[in-house]
Amino acid sequence: MLPNVWQRSAAEPHVPVLAEEARELLAVRPGETVVDATFGAGGHARLLAADLRGRGKLIAIDRDPTTKPYFDRFKAVAGVEARFLRGDFSVVLAQLAANGVRADAILLDLGVSSMQVDRPERGFSYATDAPLDMRMDPSAELTAREIVNGWPERELATIFRRYGEERYAERIARAIARRREREPFARTGELVDAIKSAIPTPARFGEGHPAKRVFQALRIAVNDELGALEAALPAAVAMLRPGGRLAVISFHSLEDRAVKRFLQEQARGCTCPPDFPVCVCGREPALRLLTRKAVRPSARELDTNPRAASARLRAAVRT
Numbered sequence: 001m002l003p004n005v006w007q008r009s010a011a012e013p014h015v016p017v018l019a020e021e022a023r024e025l026l027a028v029r030p031g032e033t034v035v036d037a038t039f040g041a042g043g044h045a046r047l048l049a050a051d052l053r054g055r056g057k058l059i060a061i062d063r064d065p066t067t068k069p070y071f072d073r074f075k076a077v078a079g080v081e082a083r084f085l086r087g088d089f090s091v092v093l094a095q096l097a098a099n100g101v102r103a104d105a106i107l108l109d110l111g112v113s114s115m116q117v118d119r120p121e122r123g124f125s126y127a128t129d130a131p132l133d134m135r136m137d138p139s140a141e142l143t144a145r146e147i148v149n150g151w152p153e154r155e156l157a158t159i160f161r162r163y164g165e166e167r168y169a170e171r172i173a174r175a176i177a178r179r180r181e182r183e184p185f186a187r188t189g190e191l192v193d194a195i196k197s198a199i200p201t202p203a204r205f206g207e208g209h210p211a212k213r214v215f216q217a218l219r220i221a222v223n224d225e226l227g228a229l230e231a232a233l234p235a236a237v238a239m240l241r242p243g244g245r246l247a248v249i250s251f252h253s254l255e256d257r258a259v260k261r262f263l264q265e266q267a268r269g270c271t272c273p274p275d276f277p278v279c280v281c282g283r284e285p286a287l288r289l290l291t292r293k294a295v296r297p298s299a300r301e302l303d304t305n306p307r308a309a310s311a312r313l314r315a316a317v318r319t
């Protein structure tokens with residue numbers, strides 16, 4: 001069971017979001033194979049493993065190697081067979097599907113974990129000065145530093161607008177381009193200063209920290225979060241057994257839109273033009289939706305975990 005109030009602490013560094021709702025939709029039964037494709041600190045995995053009641057298998061995936069100690073701790077008490085696969089979930093899910101591994105429940109809890117954000121040296125946070133990094137997988141090539149120093153001004157503006165919904169995207173991109181001509185950016189603090197200098201003074205005090213949206217945009221670009229999601233969804237469906245459930249928790253409107261479109265499209269049968277008298281495509285729906293509208297955190301959850309504010313959960317079952 002979830003504790004009544006799950007609070008972040010050294011022992012519980014990440015509070016799982018929409019945990020009971022995801023658990024209910026995934027409805028794991030003893031003997032099944034569960035894939036937690038975003039293991040993090042294993043909060044969701046523990047709940048799902050509990051529903052296996054000692055019989056079944058849990059496959060944990062994460063691209064961040066620092067999650068492995070959490071997996072080791074989880075495995076020691078999970079009471080079921082458990083494996084950790086380090087890598088991008090889009091690649092790992094496709095490999096598992098290609099190797100004939102089938103799952104009864106798959107969870108994707110997207111974005112970054114509290115451990116990643118709260119460790120200043122990872123460079124995800126605008127709140128502390130640190131190297132400009134933001135890689136979930138520290139062996140990946142692209143860092144925030146490379147994007148900030150190397151991408152054309154226009155591309156910077158595009159990602160700030162698209163991924164960060166930043167109103168002052170162009171002004172900030174221009175300030176970055178000017179400043180890097182003098183000296184390349186190396187640290188988050190320098191970037192925060194450049195962002196602050198680019199936006200009008202009154203705007204620095206509304207809508208949260210002035211660097212919040214640009215940092216979010218950079219993080220999404222560094223980790224190609226939307227690309228990974230779009231590749232992972234079909235791979236997850238390919239892995240599901242008939243009757244298998246897929247649940248996705250997203251934190252960004254672009255992610256949620258991609259999930260919604262994909263699930264709706266997979267839940268549609270015939271794709272013939274409406275003026276065709278009979279179906280010639282013969283397409284059967286691959287999924288049945290379990291959520292018509294996205295599930296959002298309750299007021300009670302938001303009281304104890306404000307980081308859940310933008311979470312949206314959607315789920316479907318393999319036909």
Ligand SMILES: C[S@@+](CC[C@H](N)C(=O)[O-])C[C@H]1O[C@@H](n2cnc3c(N)ncnc32)[C@H](O)[C@@H]1O
Nearest residue numbers: 016038040041042043044062063064088089228
């Ligand atoms: C929101 S956290 C998950 C937290 C987890 N559900 C828990 O209860 O502790 C997201 C995790 O997914 C991982 N992640 C994000 N995108 C990934 C990807 N494309 N492939 C593999 N892991 C990814 C991150 O490294 C992070 O550990």
